[in-house]
Amino acid sequence: MDILHIVGQQRLEGTVMISGSKQSAIPCLAAALLTDQQVILEGVPDIGDVATMIQIIEMLGAVVTRQGDMVTIDPSHVEPMPLTGTDTRKLRGSIYLMSVLAARFKQGVVGLPGGYAIGPRPIDLHIKALERLGVSMRNEQGVYYMHVEELKGNRVYLDLPSFGATISALLVAVMAEGTTVIENAACDPEVVDVSTMLTNMGASVKGAGTDEIRIKGIKTLQGCRHTLIPDRMEAGTFLAMGAVLGRVTVDNVIPLHLESIIQKLERFGAKIDIADDSVTASVDLAKPIDIRVFHYGGFPSDLQPIISAVLLKPKGASVVVDKLYPQRFRHVQEMRRLNARITHEDASIIIRGGEALRGTEIEAHDPRGGAALVLSGMLASGETLLHHAEILDQSYERFVEKLKELGALVWRETV
Structure with a gap:
């Protein structure tokens, strides 16, 4: 202590x-696993939550190196390993890996994410968004088992303009067939930042920063270099x-x-x-x-x-x-x-x-x-x-x- x-x-x-923004860094580290090509993030803060997220994506097989505020991710050897350890449970942002595993590998096992004791932060909005896009989910004692037959674009209406649920939907929608429209989306600058990174990876994302985001899915994303806000x-x-x-x-x-x-x-x-x-x-x-x-x-x-x-x-x-x-x-x-x-x-x-x-x-x-x-x-x-x-x-x-x-x-x- x-x-x-x-x-x-x-x-x-x-x-x-x-x-650089913590609220951008966590989802951007997750987004880096949507491709098998190298991703370079600049302006990454050297803080505990980022270190935990890096440890989690390394558990999946990513090779991560840091030089100052620049983090390089090699996701070419990532596999959909079960994420049920204490690191996952203590970091709220680990929830984004549910979307990444579903989008890239069509399967995944993720323990219920945690975070700080600031009150209940239910993940039902995240779950509903993923299910609308074709992700089947089963909850067994706080562990979510995901399976995907086919990701398909859809209308995703969020009951609240949740930042996390907006990001979760984005990370799946960019690789879903067809067009997805996220309605009542969060307008936070970090949503725009993550969308900019995804666009740099080849995704088609329009309307980030407004309450309606339109995403045209593609099959594969490429590596990129991105600087956090x-x-x-x-x-x-x-x-x-x-x-x-x-x-x-x-x-x-x-x-x-x-x-x-x-x-x-x-x-x-x-x-x-x-x-x-x-x-x-x-x-x-x-x-x-x-x-x-x-x-x-x-x-x-x-x-x-x-x-x-x-x-x-x-x-x-x-x-x-x-x-x-x-x-x-x-x-x-x-x-x-x-x-x-x-x-x-x-x-x-x-x-x-x-x-x-x-x-x-x-x-x-x-x-x-x-x-x-x-x-x-x-x-x-x-x-x-x-x-x-x-x-x-x-x-x-x-x-x-x-x-x-x-x-x-x-x-x-x-x-």
Whole structure:
């Protein structure tokens, strides 16, 4: 276990180079197995979840090499080996391999994917999408057995604009005979990114980034070289810190992808400066605001914990509602240990900001909540000890090092 020591109330100032997107990296690593030719991915973040995904595709026979942020995948020897181990169960993104195995090998065995304890994330939308495209699935004690007679394009309507289900459908549809139309699709930038990679592999994908995606399937895909988009969740995390602790610039970003967090930070009272590929957030007047989490276009659930930490600063009451992941509030009990006044009921919290926070010992339960607790500790007086700080490495590349470069007084201790 790692403990992160945080000395509070230090000003942050400087520039952070944002890494490639985790939410693109995981499905793009899966998509690389749709071909038997070499795939090169650039901008791949060196984080725990990516390392786990690489281990899983290596179990299938892929040969993977990393040089800096460039990952080369040789999928020529991949076989549909059963995936029922602990790696599969601890990574939510392993679900995409169900689609890949069904599309390329017409069979597969995959254990029920896991992830972090942020509430139930049922995979029924994924299953329905695959079944619409010709994948027969049988669930035996949490293990899915897949068989395909013939993949055929079809109309796939998603009951919710689920990011994961949209990706799952895409990965099968590109190799299904005929045309597939995904309706009520997720519009996230990472859907566009994965679609761009698939197009580079020879697929025909139209409409990514809208709620209707049309895919014309082909029999074989080729290798490609693809650069991932920047990680908007990492960028949002550091912008939130700049908004309450000083002046932070996030570089190597696409500002359009950050609109929802930028708008909320401006309403909060932060000063925001936008350039071509960078955004700066700095302290100005802080006031309470209300936040409602929604699918892309709205405020992202991944940044709900960090905005909750931001709202500890201004005097007055702020309300945060997250009906997408109503159990993603485990950070709240830890913030209370710092003397935060927060009430939690169902899918919402009420934050009564302006209280004097005091450093103490707290615990991280997931990466996004952990980042929020780091910010909470930096807002508090004295020293805060964040237990299980290693969980930050699952989603953030060089997180502690980047904080130090901004002027934070933080250090890790392994116990």
